[in-house]
Amino acid sequence: MTTFPSLLRLFRQFLAFFGVGLAAAVVHYGLLIGLVEGAGADPIPATLAGYVAGGVASYILNRRHTYGSDRPHREATWRFALVALVGFLLTWLFMHLFVDALGASYLPAQVVTTGIVMLWSFLAHKAWTFA
Template sequence: MFALLARLFQEHRAFAMQFATFVGVGLTAAAGHFATLAFMVEHEFAGPVLASLSGFIVGSIISYILNSRFTFESTRSHAGALPRFAAVAGIAFVLTGILMELLANRLGLYYLLAQAITTGLVLIWTFTAYRLWAFAHKAGARAERKGER
């Protein structure tokens, strides 16, 4: 069993490392998101949904900076990657609002638990869309960049 897992990891090492980096960046962005959420709710500046969406903006800024640099080593310029990132994040923003409304307000879950569930579900969307579209390499750009070194 261990040999099979080791072989699978070796075959998919680049993907596994990219996903692990994405999770690390996501945890950092989530810390900013959750801190903003908790601060706003606990100090009664906003309810769970509005506070979550405010935290989402904080987390998105952290996510863009770290993912473009470390996770995806994007060969796209910021002018090319940022609008794509914003499109993916915009959909994730709407999903976050809907899920938080459903989980925290309609189902009555504790707002931090609702946010944890929401974060896990939205992560599936964002990783896939960032990897395949927002930070996808421009054809030939990596080869050109290596040739410059």
């Protein structure tokens, strides 16, 4: 049975994850927009490059501020990378679907994709990467 204090801890942890996600999103979206608007890159590879750059920021900040993990880096890093790989593939899949198949603008498509991948990442990191 879940108690109120454990739900409150989970909510606080999710808020920390969301804050870290905002910082990582600034990195991700900054690179995405810079590559598309500044360099004329295709949005799909540009968002994948942004995802990787944001992922590095996410690992560093989530390890310390969200999960307070003491799991050694040699264990947490490969776990984080595996979860990130699934997120990378989800990013590619949904951006391809929204932008290429449905013709959506890349920024609104990225916002929806970010929400989907954020939920996946939070649950996977909580249950496995930093558990």
